[in-house]
Amino acid sequence: MSARTVIPFGPQHPVLPEPVQLRLTLEEERVVEAIPAIGYVHRGIEKAAELNEWVQNVFLVERICGICSFLHALCYCQGIETLLGVEPPPRARYLRVVWGELHRLHSHHLWLGLLADSFGFESLFMQFWRNREMIMDLLEMTAGNRVIVSTCTVGGTRRDIAQEQASEILRTLDKVQNELDKLLPVISNDYTVRSRTVGKGVLPKDKAIRLGAVGPVLRASGVAQDVRMIGYAAYGELGFTPVVEQAGDAHARLLVRMKETYQAIDLIRQALAHMPEGEIITRVRGNPRGRTISRVEQPRGEVVYYLAGNGTRNLERLRVRTPTFANVPALVQMLPGCELADVPVLVLSIDPCISCTER
């Protein structure tokens, strides 16, 4: 047996945008054990949510994550709406799909760029991030802000998308899709991409299910599971089918996310085409009482909110289970056996969002 070395990988590392530490035990260049350590960016958001009023919490939960802020707000609002027995108007449900999918689109662009960066493909990284700016401009045009859009509220949405804004969204999405068409062959066939991702970090189907993986990590292992299939917001009316790949390696996870960007563009087009006229918000009365679980599919996977209300303005408890937390056990199982140089690619392949996970 050769000598073992322990390398602290993170929390600050050139390719890791997120503060997670992995204590890697190596035999020569090969990883034999990985122990994750988190706790660098805990902000006490769950406690703050008990101190704030439930109306104000919409703005607080949006700040759990910068990349999927709208979907956190959506999950919270759906939970409160269940407790209050409120149904958002049909137009609001379609607007939620548009903003939700715009968020997924820009999140996947960000991730695709970061993955390219992790194996040194700088020009591909810049192409994706240049594309992403067009989507960020759409968010700023429709919601008034690039990242924290604050458009979702309990009972509906706070802003509407006018006809000329919808036309602008469709025009920009055509441009985005045109650019993606040039990058799809690079992602699927390019030698550099394939040599760094194919066959790396294989997660078989049974193991993915047993470890409780969620989102693109689970779908890349051949399991067709996506919370959008339960038809929240307007997904039930838009004919949604999840993107699934069978290989279970880093390349399959890459392909799932790449195909989901196309799917997000398609869902936004459908939502804008079928959007009914009418109100965007229902008036809400009273305070939430009771307990509920709310689930939403984020770019990284399924997020679960547990809400307990006691009939006052403050919630008794707000608990958030983020998708990265569910994917960390899968990551720890993926790493043993890989080369040290592949660790950044594999860590990024689960799309970690540690700030979400620690809240």
Next chain:
Amino acid sequence: MPNMLSNILGNIFARPATRAYPAVRRPPFSGARGHIVFDTKSCGFCGACSRRCPSAAIVINRTDKTLTFDPFRCIICEACVEVCPRKSIAVDSQYRAPAYVKTVEVHTLPAPPEEAPRAAG
């Protein structure tokens, strides 16, 4: 690499995708949330904005009729704009510049026009 070759060659001759920021500025979108402006002339100092503000950026003193606003706490969520019964709060689309020193704004009721001094007697 052949897949990216046309892209790389195109980028050599194309204009940059970014703009020379401080010199060239993009005008903000019409609905952009730049910063909050208060109109104390119509303000009733009722405190609705202060109670709704999720970041506690607004403090209202009803006896002194003053509104203290901390722009560095403000997250420009527009919650105060929505609840203001007199529509005294609005959002401007221009972003504020960053600053070295954090200051607060104190808004008071504008002084009433001075009355002519009455004749003694």
